[in-house]
Amino acid sequence: MKAEQRKELETNSLVRWLQELFETVKGGPSRNTWIFLGVAGAIVGIWFIWWYTSTTATQRDSELWLQVDQATSLDDLKKVADANRGTTVGSVAEMQMARIKLREGLGEIYRDSKKAHEQLQEAAGTFEKVAGQFEGISLLSQEALVGAGEAREATGEFDKARELYQRVIKKDSERKTRERTGPSLYATRAEAGLKRLENTKTLDELKIMLKP
Secondary structure, rough: OOHHHHHHHHHHHHHHHHHHHHHHHOOOOOOHHHHHHHHHHHHHHHHHHHHHHHHHHHHHHHHHHHHHOOOOOOHHHHHHHHHOOOHHHHHHHHHHHHHHHOOOOOOHOOOOOOOOOOOHHHHHHHHHHHHHOOOOOHHHHHHHHHHHHHHHOOOHHHHHHHHHHHHHHHHHHHHHHHHHOOOOOOHHHHHHHHHHHHHHHHHHHHHHHOOO
16 A cells, blocks of 8 residues: 555544544533543644654655665765765665776776776775665675675685675575575676686686786
8 A cells, every 4th residue: 555545544534533532522521521632632743743754754765765866976976875874875875886886997907907996995895884784685785795796806805705705695595595586686696706716717817917
């Protein structure tokens, strides 16, 4: 049921309750009548505060998500992240920043290894940070961990990358058991990363490429 429909039902229920209360007490303003009216007024006041707070919070959250969606640069995302530290919106903005830095770092690795190394280190650190913040959201946590693994792998931190890939596979195994579904895209990426790291030739090529 949509939020608007729930609010309408709650409003209609409140109106019916007040009408029934009025019919009960209209015979005369006894002491019980004033007690009932006081209780009714308190309930109406509490309901109004809840309704106003809920509506305002929903509107604000929608505006924040729109800011993340419409961000066109790292600077835009950083502003959203900085203004919403400790919130889901802030974490999603940071995740998007890490995605961009990972993509750009991998693209620069053959042209400017120093710049690429800096971008990949920043991406890995951010991914690892938000992975903890998304601990209760399996797929987002997996994406953050596999992104961190790919960034660590590309900077030559092979043991750390291997550990991150293994964490993704473990998390997805638990999710599959719980939800009775197949492997996630992130688990597939993690398995591919482990295979790359098990290939001695590929590992040597990475070491040579990433050597300062």
